[in-house]
Amino acid sequence: MKRSRFPLVVTVLVMLFFYLPVLVLVVNSFNRSRSSGPWTGFTLDWYVRLFGRRDIWEAFGNTLIIAVSASAASMLLGTLAAFALHRYRTRLQDAHYTMVYTPLVVPEILLGISLLLLFVALGVERNLTVLFIGHTTFCISYVTMVVLARLQDFDFAMVEAAQDLGAGPWTIARRVIIPLLAPGIFAGGLLAFTLSIDDYVISFFLSGPGTTTLPIKINAMIRRDAPALINALSSIMLCVTFLLVGLSQKLNKENRT
Template identity: 60%
Template sequence: MKPSRLPLIVTWAVIAFFYVPIVILVANSFNSSRFGGSWESTSLKWYVRLMNEPSIWHALTNTLAIATAATLISMVLGTSAAFALHRFAGSKLQKLHYSIIYTPLVLPEILMGLSMLLFFVALKVQLGLATIAVAHVTFCLSYVAMTVLARLQDFDFAIIEAAQDLGAGWWTTVWKVLLPMLAPGILAGGLLAFTLSIDDFVISFFVAGPGSTTLPIKIYSMIKYGAPPLINALSTILLAITFLCVIASQYLSNRGRPAA
């Protein structure tokens, strides 16, 4: 019997569905017409306008500062969490540990956003860049932990024992053996955390204060209150950056693994 062609058709139709809006958006960023209903002329005028918008640059600076801080902290916390989950798998503590790491991954963002806002309000903490960064660490931690944990699955702990047999102390083992071997996984997790932090809108919006506008918050207000062609141009730049990041992280997380 001939195999059905349906799966093939569905797959490529879905991929077309994924990319058509993106391609049109990118194309429109070079169109001088406002809504792209018709093609007026090819121009870079929206990009020029974008460059002259200081509030975007300010928002970008905030976003990068938050993402850097959140990534570094969540890399440390996530790596130690993954190590604990893997090394002591099966213990009661780790089962509990696993559920509180896993739950934030599936919970709707709006719940985390509001609950953290209430937490900061109850403690009378001033909302701003720091509260956004703390909120970002909270969800990035889980993603880093999961990425490193996946990497630990193929880790051979005999190497650690070998290092200790050869006289390496605890500190030397961690710094010279464990971390270098886990580095690609930790970096891939960090990259994921960085991208998620840069992209986060919902949670940031809830815990942002005056003057702590991030890029997604800025984009949101541009979408809500006008300036569509400027967002086309900004989106195109963001798309180009993320595409590069994804390719880099694919490279990192596949390196040293047998070809799948």
């Protein structure tokens, strides 16, 4: 059968479409022009200035604190939830599944507003804990889904074997289930971490004066002072992403062989 060229052409165009903005950012990070307009000469000035901006580093610190704590909490809660959903087929689990699934599709703006109004109604100040709660809430669902998918291949005969050999529930959890499920739990945690670092909408509603996260800071910089600084910042972030993806690919390959 002779194949049509059309799908190939669309794929190439879509790839160009995907990489065009990335390319523009990297090129402009070396552009002397302040407004990222026409090319006015090569400079490394934006990178140098970036390292002098205390506020950016502070926002970065907040982002990391939230991402680490929210992914840790959602790893714990999500794994427990996935176990319950996998093992039991009761009415409670039907309700549980709906509860876990809905936050995945509801627009983030609704999650953000509802949490903001809850904290306003309760008279709670906007601090890092509030942000942590918001991020954990949307991360739980993602972790649960990832772990649930991994549980499909989980061999429960291992658990029964351990039971027959006289292991108690804690020993089984610690020495059989967790080691076997660790890759799934970490994959879920990694997803939660990435989503939390990237999150703008929820943080927009829940961050206060002292608790700016990096995406919020970036948005403020787009509007106010220096788009050129953001080009430099994004190029660095892009390099880190490429390195991490390359590293995880390499680790995967080594594990398989």
